[in-house]
Amino acid sequence: MFKRLLFLNGLATIGLILFHSAGWGFVAMYHWRERYLPLVGAGADQPGGVAYYVLRTMEQLPVAAIPAFLFVSGLFVAFTVRQSGRVQWPVIRGRLQTLLVPYLLWSAILLLLLIAEGRMPSVARIPFMLLTGAVNPAFYYVPLICQFYLLSFWLVPLARRRPVLLLVVAALVQSAIQLGYYLSYFGVESPLLQALGSTPKWFFATRLFWFSFGIVAGFNLQLLESRLPRWRWPLAGATLLLVVAGIVEWEWIFRSSGQFWLDHRETFIDTFYALALILTVLAFYRQSSPVDRPVEELGLKSYGIYLIHSPVMGYTARAIYHLAPAVLANQFLFQPLVIVAGLGVPLLLMSAVNRTPVVQRFYKYSFG
Amino acid sequence: MDTTKQILTEYVEKEIMRRPGGVTSEDMDLLSTGILNSLSLLQLISFVERKFNRQIPVEEIVYENFHSVAAMANYLKATSPAS
Numbered sequence: 001m002f003k004r005l006l007f008l009n010g011l012a013t014i015g016l017i018l019f020h021s022a023g024w025g026f027v028a029m030y031h032w033r034e035r036y037l038p039l040v041g042a043g044a045d046q047p048g049g050v051a052y053y054v055l056r057t058m059e060q061l062p063v064a065a066i067p068a069f070l071f072v073s074g075l076f077v078a079f080t081v082r083q084s085g086r087v088q089w090p091v092i093r094g095r096l097q098t099l100l101v102p103y104l105l106w107s108a109i110l111l112l113l114l115i116a117e118g119r120m121p122s123v124a125r126i127p128f129m130l131l132t133g134a135v136n137p138a139f140y141y142v143p144l145i146c147q148f149y150l151l152s153f154w155l156v157p158l159a160r161r162r163p164v165l166l167l168v169v170a171a172l173v174q175s176a177i178q179l180g181y182y183l184s185y186f187g188v189e190s191p192l193l194q195a196l197g198s199t200p201k202w203f204f205a206t207r208l209f210w211f212s213f214g215i216v217a218g219f220n221l222q223l224l225e226s227r228l229p230r231w232r233w234p235l236a237g238a239t240l241l242l243v244v245a246g247i248v249e250w251e252w253i254f255r256s257s258g259q260f261w262l263d264h265r266e267t268f269i270d271t272f273y274a275l276a277l278i279l280t281v282l283a284f285y286r287q288s289s290p291v292d293r294p295v296e297e298l299g300l301k302s303y304g305i306y307l308i309h310s311p312v313m314g315y316t317a318r319a320i321y322h323l324a325p326a327v328l329a330n331q332f333l334f335q336p337l338v339i340v341a342g343l344g345v346p347l348l349l350m351s352a353v354n355r356t357p358v359v360q361r362f363y364k365y366s367f368g
Numbered sequence: 369m370d371t372t373k374q375i376l377t378e379y380v381e382k383e384i385m386r387r388p389g390g391v392t393s394e395d396m397d398l399l400s401t402g403i404l405n406s407l408s409l410l411q412l413i414s415f416v417e418r419k420f421n422r423q424i425p426v427e428e429i430v431y432e433n434f435h436s437v438a439a440m441a442n443y444l445k446a447t448s449p450a451s
Contacts, residue, residue, distance in 0.1 A: 002424075003417075006410040076405070076406030079429060080399060090401075094401055098402040222426055300407050303407070364385070368405070
C-alpha cells in the first residue's frame with residue numbers, strides 16, 4: 001500500500017495541471033471575450049456549452065489533489081515517528097529546507113519577471129507575499145504545508161493518543177470555514193461567517209483535516225491494508241457519484257449566487273469526494289495497471305512540476321491572448337496548448353538539469 | 369563496504385541526491401538531512417523491493433529501518449529469507 005502513495009501523488013500532479021488549465025479556460029471564456037469575439041463571432045465557445053462543462057469536469061476531478069498531497073505528507077510524518085513516537089526537529093527542519101529553498105528560488109525568479117513587466121510590488125509587501133505564497137496564485141501551498149510540518153509536534157501526539165478526536169475536531173474546523181464560504185456566496189450577512197469565509201487558502205485551518213488524516217492513516221496502515229480492499233468497488237462507485245454531485249453542486253452555487261464569476265473553493269461534497277478518491281486509490285493497492293509507472297514517475301517530480309507549471313501556464317495563456325487570440329475561442333485548441341506547456345516545460349527543465357553534470361547537483365535546490 | 373550497502377549508496381547518490389559521493393557515511397541520517405522526503409522515500413522503498421526482490425511489510429516501513437544506508441542494509445540482512 002505504501003507504493004500506492006506515489007501513484008496518488010502522480011494523480012494529484014496530473015490533477016493540478018488540469019485544474020489550472022481549466023482555470024485559464026474560464027479566464028478566456030469569461031474575461032477575455034472582447035479579445036476574440038470580433039474575430040470569431042458566434043463560433044466561440046460559450047458559458048453553458050459543451051466546452052464549459054468539459055472545463056467544469058477538468059476543474060472538478062482534481063479537487064482531491066491538494067488533499068492528496070497533504071495526506072501523503074501527513075503519512076510521511078507518521079512514518080518518521082512510528083516507533084519512537086516523537087517528532088524529531090532535524091527531520092522537520094530537513095523537510096522545510098527541501099520545500100523552502102526551491103520555493104524561494106522560484107519566487108525570486110517570478111518577482112524578477114514582475115519587475116521586467118513593470119509590475120514590481122512594493123518592497124514592504126514582498127515579505128508578506130513570500131510568507132503567504134502570494135507571488136503566484138498557486139504558491140499558497142508552500143506556506144500551508146510548512147505550517148503543517150511545524151504543527152506536527154502537536155498533531156502527532158494527538159493522532160497517536162486520540163485519533164478520532166483529532167479527526168473530528170479537524171473536520172469541524174475545516175467545515176466551519178467551508179460553511180463560511182457557502183454562506184458568503186449567498187450574501188448572508190454575519191461578521192463571524194464573513195470572517196470564516198475570508199480565511200485565506202494558505203492558512204492551515206482550511207485543510208487541517210487532510211494532513212491530520214494522513215498522520216492517523218500512517219499510524220494505522222496495517223488496518224487500512226486489511227480492511228480497505230473489500231470496499232474498493234463501493235469506494236470507486238462513491239467517487240464517481242461524488243464527482244458528478246460536485247459538478248452539479250458548484251453549478252447550483254454559481255447560478256444561485258447571482259455573481260458574474262466565482263473562483264472555485266472546496267465544498268462539502270468536494271471533501272467527501274476527495275476522501276473517497278484517496279481511499280479508492282489505496283484500496284486498489286493489490287492491483288496494477290500499465291499507467292502505474294508513468295504516473296508514479298510524475299509523482300516523483302510533483303514538487304518541481306508544481307512550482308513551475310502555474311507561471312508557465314500563465315505566460316502561455318497571455319502569449320496566446322496577444323499573438324493568436326482566435327485560439328482562445330476554441331477550448332479544444334486552447335486547453336492542449338496550455339496543458340502541454342504546463343507539464344512539458346517543467347519536465348524538460350528538470351530533465352535538462354538532471355542530465356547536465358555541471359548543474360545536476362543543484363537539482364534538489366531547484367525542484368525539491 | 370558490502371554489496372548491499374554499495375548498491376543502496378549508489379542508488380541514493382545517483383537517483384535521489386544526484387551527486388556522486390553525496391552519502392558521506394553509511395550512518396548518515398538521510399531523513400534529518402532532508403535527502404529523503406515523502407516522495408524519495410517511496411521511490412527508495414520501491415527500488416529496494418524491486419532490486420532485492422522483497423515485499424516490505426508496511427509495519428516494517430519505519431524510520432529506524434530506513435533512515436540511513438547502514439539501517440537499510442541491516443534491515444535487509446536481518447529479514448533476508450536466507451537468514
